[in-house]
Amino acid sequence: MHCPSCSHESTSVIDTRLSSDGVAIRRRRECDACSHRFSTLEEIHLLDLVVVKRDGQREAYNRDKLVRGLRKALEKRQHTDAEFRALVHSVERDIQKMGVDEVTSEQIGAIVMSHLKSFDEVAYIRFASVYRQFEDVDSFQRELNALMWSGKKPKTATKKSVKKTRSTRTTGKS
Numbered sequence: 240m241h242c243p244s245c246s247h248e249s250t251s252v253i254d255t256r257l258s259s260d261g262v263a264i265r266r267r268r269e270c271d272a273c274s275h276r277f278s279t280l281e282e283i284h285l286l287d288l289v290v291v292k293r294d295g296q297r298e299a300y301n302r303d304k305l306v307r308g309l310r311k312a313l314e315k316r317q318h319t320d321a322e323f324r325a326l327v328h329s330v331e332r333d334i335q336k337m338g339v340d341e342v343t344s345e346q347i348g349a350i351v352m353s354h355l356k357s358f359d360e361v362a363y364i365r366f367a368s369v370y371r372q373f374e375d376v377d378s379f380q381r382e383l384n385a386l387m388w389s390g391k392k393p394k395t396a397t398k399k400s401v402k403k404t405r406s407t408r409t410t411g412k413s
């Protein structure tokens with residue numbers, strides 16, 4: 240870490256604290272040459288986390304994998320880069336909150352799903368179908384129903400679009 244004032248290569252950390260959202264570490268540093276003080280904000284990486292896969296294999300946590308999985312689920316769904324980054328952070332923050340060295344891929348999947356559910360329902364279903372590996376169509380349908388009827392009524396727009404699709408199909412056949 241170079242000093243922003245005199246470019247000296249060596250600086251000392253004089254204070255370390257966790258950011259309020261828990262995803263970054265703020266460090267107060269002092270230059271060893273000119274004593275200039277400055278702060279750095281470092282994103283926490285879950286480098287020491289081990290992921291236990293379904294088959295029992297262990298591997299180091301890899302953010303890229305999470306990002307790839309989320310991108311796939313959110314393909315062609317509307318969201319901004321900022322929203323996407325916030326989603327990744329929320330998932331990692333929840334993993335950190337568990338305070339463990341090892342986490343199973345199922346646990347990560349459950350955390351992802353809990354966030355995707357409110358982020359984008361279509362992405363949630365896509366992700367759930369891969370992660371839970373539904374054993375049969377019935378269990379997938381149950382999950383779908385539970386989602387659609389959880390607390391709120393389906394949006395009117397969805398109903399309309401379904402009707403539209405049906406009438407279009409009928410017209411096409413005749």
Ligand SMILES: [Zn+2]
Pocket residue numbers: 242243244245246247270271272273274275
């Ligand atoms: Zn300096």
